Each structure stands twice: as C-alpha cells, then as structure tokens.
Amino acid sequence: MSLKETSIPKFCYISNGKIWSNGAVWYADETVPFKQLMKGAYKQGDVNYPKFFKMDRLSKLAFMASEVISQEAPFHEETALVFANRASSLDSDRKHQHSIQHQEAYYPSPAVFVYTLPNICLGEISIRHQLFSENSFFIFDSFKAEAVQPYCNHLIATKKAPAVLCGWVDFDSETEYEAFLYLITNNTISAQAIQQLYKKHHDST
Amino acid sequence: MNQGVAITGMGIISAIGNDVASNYRSLLSGTTGVQRVSKIDTIHRDAIWVGEIEHSNAQLEAALKLPKDHNYTRTAMLGLWAAKEAVADAKITSDAMVRTGIISATTVGGMDMTERYFYEYLHSEACRKYIESHHAGDHSQKIATALGINHGLVTTISTACSSAANSVMLGARLIKTGRLDRVIVGGVDPLSKFTINGFNALMILSDAHNTPFDQHRKGLNLGEAAAYLVLESDTLVKQEAKKVYAYVSGYGNANDAFHQTASSDHGDGATLSMQKALEVAGLSPRDIHYINAHGTATRNNDLSEGRALIRVFGDAVPPFSSTKPFTGHTLAAAGGVEAVFSVLALQHNTIFPNLNFESPMEEFKLRPETQATERELTHVLSNSLGFGGNCSTVIYSKATPS
Numbered sequence: 227m228s229l230k231e232t233s234i235p236k237f238c239y240i241s242n243g244k245i246w247s248n249g250a251v252w253y254a255d256e257t258v259p260f261k262q263l264m265k266g267a268y269k270q271g272d273v274n275y276p277k278f279f280k281m282d283r284l285s286k287l288a289f290m291a292s293e294v295i296s297q298e299a300p301f302h303e304e305t306a307l308v309f310a311n312r313a314s315s316l317d318s319d320r321k322h323q324h325s326i327q328h329q330e331a332y333y334p335s336p337a338v339f340v341y342t343l344p345n346i347c348l349g350e351i352s353i354r355h356q357l358f359s360e361n362s363f364f365i366f367d368s369f370k371a372e373a374v375q376p377y378c379n380h381l382i383a384t385k386k387a388p389a390v391l392c393g394w395v396d397f398d399s400e401t402e403y404e405a406f407l408y409l410i411t412n413n414t415i416s417a418q419a420i421q422q423l424y425k426k427h428h429d430s431t
Numbered sequence: 432m433n434q435g436v437a438i439t440g441m442g443i444i445s446a447i448g449n450d451v452a453s454n455y456r457s458l459l460s461g462t463t464g465v466q467r468v469s470k471i472d473t474i475h476r477d478a479i480w481v482g483e484i485e486h487s488n489a490q491l492e493a494a495l496k497l498p499k500d501h502n503y504t505r506t507a508m509l510g511l512w513a514a515k516e517a518v519a520d521a522k523i524t525s526d527a528m529v530r531t532g533i534i535s536a537t538t539v540g541g542m543d544m545t546e547r548y549f550y551e552y553l554h555s556e557a558c559r560k561y562i563e564s565h566h567a568g569d570h571s572q573k574i575a576t577a578l579g580i581n582h583g584l585v586t587t588i589s590t591a592c593s594s595a596a597n598s599v600m601l602g603a604r605l606i607k608t609g610r611l612d613r614v615i616v617g618g619v620d621p622l623s624k625f626t627i628n629g630f631n632a633l634m635i636l637s638d639a640h641n642t643p644f645d646q647h648r649k650g651l652n653l654g655e656a657a658a659y660l661v662l663e664s665d666t667l668v669k670q671e672a673k674k675v676y677a678y679v680s681g682y683g684n685a686n687d688a689f690h691q692t693a694s695s696d697h698g699d700g701a702t703l704s705m706q707k708a709l710e711v712a713g714l715s716p717r718d719i720h721y722i723n724a725h726g727t728a729t730r731n732n733d734l735s736e737g738r739a740l741i742r743v744f745g746d747a748v749p750p751f752s753s754t755k756p757f758t759g760h761t762l763a764a765a766g767g768v769e770a771v772f773s774v775l776a777l778q779h780n781t782i783f784p785n786l787n788f789e790s791p792m793e794e795f796k797l798r799p800e801t802q803a804t805e806r807e808l809t810h811v812l813s814n815s816l817g818f819g820g821n822c823s824t825v826i827y828s829k830a831t832p833s
Contacts, residue, residue, distance in 0.1 A: 326549075336633070339629075340691050349686075349691055350691075352688040353688050353690065355688075357688055358685060358686060358688055358703060
C-alpha cells in the first residue's frame with residue numbers, strides 16, 4: 227500500500243438525506259424527514275439496537291455515523307471519542323424550552339431533558355460499544371480538523387487509546403444537519419488531508 | 432516535572448457549618464445539618480429533607496460586601512465564601528510570579544436565579560442581569576476576579592456528582608506536570624427547585640433522613656455547599672515554608688458505559704476509578720485506611736459502590752463511611768466537601784460516622800463505621816460517583832508518596 231492509502235482513515239459522512247461510507251453512498255433517501263432517513267439506515271445496517279429509537283436527533287445522527295464505521299472496523303473498548311459541533315444540543319434544547327415556555331402548560335419530559343447536552347451522544351456510543359475510554363465534546367464555529375488533531379495524536383502516541391473516533395456531528399434542524407466521523411488509528415494522518423476529505427463531501431451536498 | 436501536590440488551605444460552607452472548624456465539630460459530635468427546607472418556596476416542603484446552609488442570600492451579600500447592583504447568584508456567593516476561607520487559610524500573599532489557577536465545579540450554575548426570574552425576563556428589565564450569570568462558568572470567573580486571579584487558568588467542570596473530585600484531579604495534574612504552581616480546586620451547588628424537582632421526578636429523594644448502605648434506604652437528601660482546597664507544588668511549599676495539611680497522591684476517573692443516568696449495578700466505573708487512583712498513587716488496596724464513600728443512599732448508588740468496594744478490596748474492605756447524612760448530597764460540591772472531610776480525617780486521625788445506619792444490605796455484609804473513631808490514618812480514599820457513570824476517586828495522603 228502506498229502512504230497515501232494508509233493515511234486515509236475510515237470515515238462516514240451524513241447530510242441532506244445521504245449517508246456516505248468511505249466516499250461511496252451507503253444509504254440515501256432524500257425525500258423523507260430525518261426520522262425516516264434514520265429508520266431506513268437502521269434497517270439497511272441491520273443494527274438491532276432498539277434504544278436507538280429513544281434517542282434525540284443529534285444522538286441518532288452520531289450513533290448512525292459511528293455504526294457505519296464500526297461495521298467496517300469494530301471499536302476496541304479503549305477507542306476514544308473526540309467530537310465537535312456548532313449547534314450543541316439546540317435541537318433538544320428547543321424541544322425542552324417549548325415544554326416549559328408557558329407557566330400554565332408546563333410539561334417538561336425527562337426523556338427530552340436528558341438530551342439537553344451535546345455530549346450525551348458520546349455516552350450513547352460508549353454504551354452501545356462498551357467503550358470505557360476518554361471522550362470529549364467541543365463546540366466550534368465549523369469543522370476544523372487541525373483543532374483536535376494534536377489531541378488525537380497525543381492520545382495515540384501516549385497509548386491512552388489505540389484509536390480515536392473523531393469528527394463533527396451537528397444537528398440544528400430538519401434541513402441543517404451534518405455528520406463527518408473518521409477513525410484515527412495512527413498518528414500519521416494530516417489534518418489537512420482530513421479537512422480536504424470533509425470539504426469534498428461538504429461542498430458536494 | 433512530577434511535582435508532589437500539597438494541600439495548604441481549605442474552605443467550606445455546608446449545612447453543618449460556615450467554616451472548616453464548625454464542620455469538623457459537627458462531624459465529631461454527630462450533628463446532622465439535614466432538616467426541612469426553609470429558604471426555597473417548594474410544594475415538596477413537607478415531603479423532603481435537605482441540607483440547607485444557615486445563611487440567606489441577603490446575609491451572604493452583606494458578609495461578602497457585594498455592591499447593590501451585583502448579579503451574583505447563590506452559587507457564586509457560596510463559592511466565594513468558601514474560596515476566601517481556603518485562600519486565607521493557605522496564607523497566600525499575592526505574588527504575580529506564582530502561576531495560580533482556579534478550577535471550580537457546579538451542576539446548577541445560575542439556575543437558582545434563572546428559575547426565579549424565568550417568566551419575568553420577557554417583560555422585566557431589572558432581573559435580566561441574571562441572564563449573564565446563568566452559565567456554569569460565571570461563578571468561577573467571579574471568584575477568580577474577587578480573589579485577584581487575573582492571569583492564570585480559570586475553568587469550570589460540570590460532570591454531575593463527580594464534578595468537584597474532577598476539579599481536584601485536574602488541578603493536581605496541572606501542579607504535577609508543572610503547568611501551575613498553585614490552584615484553588617473544589618465546587619459549589621446551592622439548593623434549587625431545579626434540582627429538587629429533577630431528583631423528585633427521578634423518584635430518588637427520601638422522605639426521611641438518608642441512610643447510606645442500609646438495607647432499608649429510601650433515597651437521598653439534597654444539600655447545598657461550597658468547598659475548596661488550595662493545592663501547591665512542592666517547590667512553592669519549600670520556597671514559602673508552607674504548612675502542608677496533606678497531599679493529593681492519587682486520582683482516577685472512568686465512565687462505566689452503562690446508562691445515561693444510572694450507574695452499573697456491578698460498579699464497573701467505580702471499580703475502574705479506584706484501581707486507577709491506587710495505581711497513580713503507587714499504593715495497594717491494603718494501604719488505604721479509611722474510605723469516604725460516595726454513599727448517597729439511593730438503591731442504585733450504594734449497591735453499585737458497595738460491589739465496587741468488594742471488587743477492589745476483596746474481603747478486606749477498609750473502614751468506610753458516607754458523610755451524606757450530615758450534609759445531604761451536595762452534588763457538584765460533594766467531591767470538595769468530602770475532600771475537606773478526608774483531609775480533616777487525616778489531620779485528626781479520625782474516621783467520621785455514617786449516621787442513620789441500622790441494617791446491612793442483603794447483597795453483601797458491608798457495615799460502615801457508625802461512631803467517630805480515632806485511628807492512625809495515612810491514606811484516605813474518597814469516591815465521587817456521578818450520574819451517567821462518571822466515576823472519580825481521589826486519594827489523600829499524609830506524606831507525598833516517594
């Protein structure tokens with residue numbers, strides 16, 4: 227294998243009704259709402275994990291992207307998770323907000339409230355794959371591989387984690403969502419290469 | 432590099448006292464601070480018991496000499512109160528050359544004011560100043576400013592009930608690796624409707640005084656507190672000829688990948704965090720002389736933590752107790768409160784009692800200490816186990832491990 231081949235990690239990209247695995251469309255249905263897209267992907271991947279249907283939309287997005295990658299490269303229990311996004315948990319925050327907006331109609335739901343933190347999706351993935359590893363969730367303006375690359379490289383170089391599932395999971399609305407997750411297994415991957423990979427998908431969808 | 436992490440100051444305000452000395456007296460005399468709630472107007476008033484701090488917001492404002500138009504929440508006021516005691520206790524003379532930081536933990540942030548003014552924000556200008564103090568980091572910044580920490584690291588940790596233990600851990604790591612010379616670590620959470628109603632919805636609030644590790648435990652009592660330690664490097668201690676109370680010798684944090692809120696029934700996370708802490712301290716289980724357990728008295732925590740204790744210590748579980756019956760469960764502050772109690776235990780060679788214990792749990796034979804007992808203590812282990820399985824352990828030692 228050439229250096230170029232080894233330096234591209236396994237990755238998954240999701241946006242606008244399409245799910246890509248390593249550059250190829252893995253599942254797509256651009257005509258249905260997000261919820262149906264996820265249901266279709268769940269069936270496509272033969273996931274068999276009923277807890278999936280209780281998750282909020284951010285967790286479903288993150289979960290499905292990680293699922294696509296793990297089907298190709300199963301995670302070790304020390305695989306670290308380093309995620310980021312822009313909208314934090316706003317999608318669930320808004321839902322919670324609506325339930326408490328009016329004093330006379332005040333019905334918050336614990337099932338919604340529990341998702342009013344962005345890093346809950348890291349927990350969902352950890353529970354699914356039994357990861358007892360380091361995890362972090364950052365809030366950035368946009369996806370920047372270089373912002374987390376030194377951290378990921380350090381985790382691998384110091385043997386704190388054999389691999390890092392890294393990337394971007396952002397859910398703002400039915401029409402504005404995007405996931406780009408990639409699995410780093412060695413510290414030779416350049417942030418620029420990852421940024422280019424992201425840009426290619428981001429610009430084409 | 433690899434500096435020892437010395438504790439040179441402590442401060443606390445809790446339901447059992449407004450300073451370290453009064454907390455210690457209550458612990459020795461077995462005086463609980465858990466009572467009926469008096470400062471929060473809640474429909475659960477007669478159904479729950481809480482560990483409430485004596486001072487009202489007005490008393491705190493006056494004592495802290497806050498200006499009239501301030502936007503301190505109760506979180507910031509309690510935090511500043513305890514942090515001031517810690518800094519005074521450490522006899523810190525301001526020195527710009529000492530790299531000083533503060534790491535404070537909270538779960539509710541400014542929610543105490545937000546829940547009061549939430550519906551008013553839309554039409555009343557006067558209360559909007561509290562919108563800016565809502566976020567978790569506000570209290571840390573206010574404490575830093577009030578203490579004159581203008582250049583160092585100021586950060587906030589919010590990992591549920593393990594929060595303050597994690598701020599001790601992060602602070603210790605920053606000292607150990609030479610990034611800071613001095614750091615104030617701990618946490619604060621006031622009582623609020625937010626937590627009362629939230630924990631009530633989870634059905635884990637007891638309608639009686641909490642009884643950790645008891646077969647008939649009915650859940651937790653919430654409490655409010657702030658507690659901080661001053662951590663300093665060996666070099667600084669030597670330079671300034673500081674008196675050292677104890678050392679942070681080990682720490683560990685783990686998640687148990689089990690559930691969004693509950694801890695694993697087998698204590699996977701707590702087992703990992705205790706093992707990691709022992710490893711960092713270079714100690715074996717038999718070196719631990721006392722465990723200040725998390726012991727919230729919920730069905731889930733005590734079963735999970737008890738099983739973890741057995742997994743780590745086998746049939747030689749050291750004397751242990753939960754001090755939650757004194758203070759209530761102070762959430763993000765718990766790891767700070769129990770850090771102060773662990774250091775007091777080392778200083779006075781005293782194990783504090785687990786009040787209200789009667790019957791051992793059916794799952795195992797563990798019996799917490801029920802009397803204040805004098806015993807030579809060298810290493811004390813403190814657990815703080817958070818919702819979602821964020822589990823932390825800190826080990827406090829009389830001397831720095833070689």
